[in-house]
Amino acid sequence: MAQEKIVTLRVNGKEVKIIAPAHRTLLEALRHEGFVEIKCGCEKGDCGACAVLLDGNPVDSCLTLAWHAEGCEVTTIKGLGNTDNPDPLQKAFIETGGAQCGYCTPGMIISARALLNDNPNPSLADIKQGLGGNLCRCTGYTRIFEAVELAAREIRRERQET
Ligand code: FES
Ligand code: FES
Numbered sequence: 194m195a196q197e198k199i200v201t202l203r204v205n206g207k208e209v210k211i212i213a214p215a216h217r218t219l220l221e222a223l224r225h226e227g228f229v230e231i232k233c234g235c236e237k238g239d240c241g242a243c244a245v246l247l248d249g250n251p252v253d254s255c256l257t258l259a260w261h262a263e264g265c266e267v268t269t270i271k272g273l274g275n276t277d278n279p280d281p282l283q284k285a286f287i288e289t290g291g292a293q294c295g296y297c298t299p300g301m302i303i304s305a306r307a308l309l310n311d312n313p314n315p316s317l318a319d320i321k322q323g324l325g326g327n328l329c330r331c332t333g334y335t336r337i338f339e340a341v342e343l344a345a346r347e348i349r350r351e352r353q354e355t
Contacts, residue, residue: 200263204228205272213259219245219252222259223267230271230299234328241327244300245269251307253326270299273306281344281351282306291340293331301327305341313348315341 200213204223211222220243223231234242236255243254246268274280282302285291292298301324308315308323315323320341321334329337 198260200260202262202265202267204267205269206266211259211262213263215258215260217259218255219247219257219259219262219267220254223254223269228269228271230269232296232299234296234300239328240297241300241304241324242297244303244327246272246303246307249307249310251304268303270302273302280306281347282309282340285340285344285347286337289336289340289343291332291337297327297329297331301329301337305344308341309345309348313345313352315345317342 198213198215199210201208201210203209209226211226213222220231220233220236224233231245231254232242233255234240236243238253238256241253244251245254246252247257247262248265274283280302282305286298286302304324304327305320308320312319317338320338324337324341
């Protein structure tokens with residue numbers, strides 16, 4: 194019987210081993226290991242709910258094969274911050290009401306984080322483009338865009354103070 198392929202990667206700074214047969218997606222493998230903060234939506238690359246950072250780049254984990262992540266660093270929404278020390282985006286989504294049912298929020302914030310890492314002063318058009326792969330059924334997007342603008346201002350202010 195063929196041995197199952199085991200892949201070692203890091204998730205939010207900690208080493209994790211996942212079972213990665215050829216067809217298994219990173220979304221399936223990581224949720225199986227308990228990383229259920231990565232949301233499972235369409236499973237075909239349409240909604241962005243499953244977005245994670247893979248070595249700093251945003252990817253849809255439903256379109257990424259698990260074995261492809263060997264040796265990589267995966268960042269999920271929980272790796273960005275927590276209740277005691279939230280990422281500015283997490284704070285801003287709460288303040289503006291950018292999270293309602295919240296199902297899209299982990300992927301939305303991951304995509305927004307990637308955008309702000311590249312461009313800390315995005316225009317509204319930049320934000321719309323950066324979040325173009327993330328669908329939300331609840332908010333009408335306006336509050337999400339406000340949240341990203343608010344977080345961007347906060348990040349720029351923090352940088353000026355340091
Ligand atoms: S679940 Fe991956 S894009 Fe929808
Ligand atoms: S807040 Fe419900 S899908 Fe976006």
